[in-house]
Amino acid sequence: MTITAAELRERVAAFLATHDPATMDRMEFLRARYDAGLAWIRFPEGHGGLDAPQSLQPVVDEAFRDAGAPDNRARTNGIGLGMAAPTILAFGTEEQKRRFLRPLWTGEEIWCQLFSEPGAGSDLANVGTRAVRDGDEWVVGGQKVWTSGAHNARLAILVARTDPDVPKHAGLSYFLCDMTDPGVEVRPLRQITGEAEFNEVFLTDVRIPDAQRLGEVGEGWKIANATLNQERVSIGAGASARENGMIGTVARTWREHPELRTPELHDRLLRLWVDAEVARLSGLRLRQKLATGRPGPEGAGMKLTYARVNQQLTGLELELLGEDGLVYSDWTMVRPEVIDMTGRDAGYRYLRAKGNSIEGGTSEILRNVIAERVLGLPPEHRVDKDRPWKEVAR
Amino acid sequence: MSSDLDLLYSDVEDDLRSSVRDLLADRCDPTVVVGLYDGDRSLVDALWKPLAVDLGLTGLLVPEDQQGAGATAREAAVVLEELGRAVAPVPFLTSSVVATTLLLEADGDLLPRLATGERTAALVVPLNTAPHGPIPACSVDAAGRLTGVVSAVAGALEADELLVPARDADGTLSLHAVAAADVEVTPTVSLDMTRQLARIRLADAAGRPVLGDAEPSIRRALLAGAALLASEQLGIARWCLEETVAYLMQRHQFGRPLGGFQALKHRLADLSVGVESAAAAARYAAAAVAADDPDVPVAAALAQASCSDLAVTAAEEALQLHGGIGMTWEHPMHLYLKRAKADQIAFGTPGSHRARLAELVDLPGAGA
Numbered sequence: 217m218t219i220t221a222a223e224l225r226e227r228v229a230a231f232l233a234t235h236d237p238a239t240m241d242r243m244e245f246l247r248a249r250y251d252a253g254l255a256w257i258r259f260p261e262g263h264g265g266l267d268a269p270q271s272l273q274p275v276v277d278e279a280f281r282d283a284g285a286p287d288n289r290a291r292t293n294g295i296g297l298g299m300a301a302p303t304i305l306a307f308g309t310e311e312q313k314r315r316f317l318r319p320l321w322t323g324e325e326i327w328c329q330l331f332s333e334p335g336a337g338s339d340l341a342n343v344g345t346r347a348v349r350d351g352d353e354w355v356v357g358g359q360k361v362w363t364s365g366a367h368n369a370r371l372a373i374l375v376a377r378t379d380p381d382v383p384k385h386a387g388l389s390y391f392l393c394d395m396t397d398p399g400v401e402v403r404p405l406r407q408i409t410g411e412a413e414f415n416e417v418f419l420t421d422v423r424i425p426d427a428q429r430l431g432e433v434g435e436g437w438k439i440a441n442a443t444l445n446q447e448r449v450s451i452g453a454g455a456s457a458r459e460n461g462m463i464g465t466v467a468r469t470w471r472e473h474p475e476l477r478t479p480e481l482h483d484r485l486l487r488l489w490v491d492a493e494v495a496r497l498s499g500l501r502l503r504q505k506l507a508t509g510r511p512g513p514e515g516a517g518m519k520l521t522y523a524r525v526n527q528q529l530t531g532l533e534l535e536l537l538g539e540d541g542l543v544y545s546d547w548t549m550v551r552p553e554v555i556d557m558t559g560r561d562a563g564y565r566y567l568r569a570k571g572n573s574i575e576g577g578t579s580e581i582l583r584n585v586i587a588e589r590v591l592g593l594p595p596e597h598r599v600d601k602d603r604p605w606k607e608v609a610r
Numbered sequence: 611m612s613s614d615l616d617l618l619y620s621d622v623e624d625d626l627r628s629s630v631r632d633l634l635a636d637r638c639d640p641t642v643v644v645g646l647y648d649g650d651r652s653l654v655d656a657l658w659k660p661l662a663v664d665l666g667l668t669g670l671l672v673p674e675d676q677q678g679a680g681a682t683a684r685e686a687a688v689v690l691e692e693l694g695r696a697v698a699p700v701p702f703l704t705s706s707v708v709a710t711t712l713l714l715e716a717d718g719d720l721l722p723r724l725a726t727g728e729r730t731a732a733l734v735v736p737l738n739t740a741p742h743g744p745i746p747a748c749s750v751d752a753a754g755r756l757t758g759v760v761s762a763v764a765g766a767l768e769a770d771e772l773l774v775p776a777r778d779a780d781g782t783l784s785l786h787a788v789a790a791a792d793v794e795v796t797p798t799v800s801l802d803m804t805r806q807l808a809r810i811r812l813a814d815a816a817g818r819p820v821l822g823d824a825e826p827s828i829r830r831a832l833l834a835g836a837a838l839l840a841s842e843q844l845g846i847a848r849w850c851l852e853e854t855v856a857y858l859m860q861r862h863q864f865g866r867p868l869g870g871f872q873a874l875k876h877r878l879a880d881l882s883v884g885v886e887s888a889a890a891a892a893r894y895a896a897a898a899v900a901a902d903d904p905d906v907p908v909a910a911a912l913a914q915a916s917c918s919d920l921a922v923t924a925a926e927e928a929l930q931l932h933g934g935i936g937m938t939w940e941h942p943m944h945l946y947l948k949r950a951k952a953d954q955i956a957f958g959t960p961g962s963h964r965a966r967l968a969e970l971v972d973l974p975g976a977g978a
């Protein structure tokens with residue numbers, strides 16, 4: 217028997233009857249909401265959920281919003297909520313789930329993703345950061361790069377090489393890394409928008425307890441892929457209401473500026489409106505399909521479209537604005553707390569959207585994923601796949 | 611339509627190109643250019659003086675009897691290719707092309723002073739003003755005093771003389787020179803800080819009349835600007851292509867150079883076809899202006915309709931194919947993306963130039 221929307225509303229009402237958001241401490245309220253299974257309802261009971269269908273999540277969120285309750289500021293913890301949490305849920309031990317999921321959901325602990333390295337971007341399996349076993353701990357050394365939000369993060373999902381003697385995909389393991397370890401150094405990396413949203417992270421003799429290894433030794437590649445599939449779904453199939461996301465922003469600009477409209481821009485905007493709406497429906501459809509299982513490579517197509525539409529929309533917006541499209545709000549270097557793709561000014565949106573086809577797997581790699589893992593086409597010739605990692609020239 | 615215009619480069623043009631390129635290689639390093647975004651504009655003067663005085667580029671479009679070099683738009687276009695290639699922050703397009711073209715038809719001593727580089731001038735219209743579109747103008751009273759606000763003006767921060775289009779009570783458009791020091795010039799935080807814009811406010815400013823019925827001259831100057839901007843866009847696109855080819859030869863992933871993946875080879879092949887096509891359009895526009903050919907309006911609109919988008923495509927492709935490093939401040943790619951995007955809007959968007967072509971080549975739209 218799955219729970220209904222009406223039953224969920226009743227549960228929220230019952231919860232609110234004993235937890236007054238107006239008088240309770242914000243964090244106490246969020247922890248209690250988690251413990252009542254009203255956080256992410258698709259999660260299992262005992263871990264913030266009710267094993268309920270994801271499609272009913274908005275019912276719960278709206279009921280809390282209508283009651284003026286505080287939320288968990290999801291936008292400050294996108295990597296935690298979108299990637300770390302589902303991965304921990306799928307591969308973590310009971311103890312790991314208990315330790316990490318609650319403070320993740322409440323926002324007490326922000327997460328970042330220590331995957332990419334200077335030599336391992338598209339070729340993520342080439343990760344060279346080493347993790348060496350030392351009793352109950354792992355000693356980790358190496359360099360990560362493009363780490364979004366590392367400057368705000370308390371914890372990280374980390375992929376490191378535990379065995380250089382086996383082929384690259386087989387020698388990786390997956391860890392949950394404490395960013396406050398003295399061996400972790402985070403340096404800002406400024407981005408084309410002027411902000412330093414991402415960072416370089418240097419790991420020197422960082423100690424990670426074996427209890428914070430996720431999955432088996434050598435399973436890192438499999439788990440990392442599960443994370444990336446989650447990431448692509450959470451990026452590409454995120455929005456739910458019509459004109460949510462970039463299309464809504466650009467449509468607003470269009471409606472506010474009748475004097476700037478031209479037939480040519482109108483036609484382009486309408487095409488993109490159609491693309492965005494069809495993408496929204498595809499996201500809906502994908503989420504219905506996934507209601508039961510874990511995302512496979514299907515999210516890749518969603519993310520491809522999302523990146524293309526965002527980029528075309530933001531490019532169009534600048535052309536529409538003309539004179540106002542030539543200005544920029546502020547180039548000052550700051551280290552932002554949230555990443556707001558649709559926020560700020562049109563120039564920022566245009567520049568930031570360029571990252572959409574690179575972060576979370578480039579559009580080229582996603583096409584390979586679709587071609588090889590969905591369509592089953594033969595992979596490109598590879599010289600590095602079956603040889604021990606340490607013997608492959610880099 | 612003249613098929614006898616030379617679309618290649620002459621030896622003289624090649625020589626000019628190498629001296630400009632050498633100077634820029636020496637003094638216009640991207641690591642210095644990026645400082646403009648953090649408010650350090652010292653490069654502008656440091657670069658403009660040697661380009662203007664040592665290489666004499668400011669006088670290219672000015673006849674020899676007015677202290678110029680008596681060259682043509684073809685040479686100016688080659689200079690712009692190089693300036694685009696280096697995203698150089700100098701007022702060559704605004705002063706030595708647009709303002710100079712405008713002053714070719716005026717009396718007075720400003721033209722020779724622009725030619726020698728002693729003075730720099732800018733036309734006070736928003737950068738996105740198309741040669742065929744409405745010309746925003748200030749107002750001028752009977753005593754010749756000017757009033758109005760104009761935003762997004764390019765070249766004004768570098769100019770000592772502002773050339774202000776203004777309408778009198780009868781609606782006649784005339785052109786006036788005002789010393790930049792006498793008016794309020796406010797820098798604008800711009801998408802492209804290598805061509806930073808400014809807002810000009812005139813409140814009863816005393817101007818010197820330069821041209822009476824100025825509209826045809828202003829349009830001609832904007833047309834020359836649009837035609838030659840295409841060469842700057844070509845320079846941007848060439849740099850992006852060459853830089854990306856070089857990067858993908860050297861960058862390895864999956865145990866091989868990325869440039870060896872067919873998907874990327876095809877992308878770069880397409881881009882190189884685009885760049886060569888842009889070269890044809892840009893060269894035709896420059897040659898047409900140089901020859902004062904009747905096809906100039908078509909040539910300029912064609913060049914803008916094609917080269918504007920191509921430069922943006924080149925910069926966007928280049929950024930994408932660099933991966934994460936392309937999204938960083940420390941890599942120069944963003945300087946080109948920002949210049950290409952601003953250039954696309956400058957002198958009218960590609961869409962507006964296509965609409966102009968529709969009129970010029972008699973392909974009316976629905977309902978027309």
Ligand SMILES: Cc1cc2nc3c(=O)[nH]c(=O)nc-3n(C[C@H](O)[C@H](O)[C@H](O)COP(=O)(O)OP(=O)(O)OC[C@H]3O[C@@H](n4cnc5c(N)ncnc54)[C@H](O)[C@@H]3O)c2cc1C
Nearest residue numbers: 329331332337338362363364571575578580930931933934
């Ligand atoms: C804004 C932003 C935020 C990011 N945040 C994070 C983060 O928080 N954590 C993290 O770990 N990483 C993060 N990344 C890194 C991102 O995942 C990598 O940049 C990406 O995987 C590409 O790797 P690379 O930069 O090394 O590019 P490369 O792998 O060097 O790729 C260069 C170009 O070659 C193409 N290419 C590569 N291989 C192939 C192929 N086989 N066939 C065809 N084309 C190919 C690529 O698509 C790309 O266009 C972020 C990146 C950006 C831009």
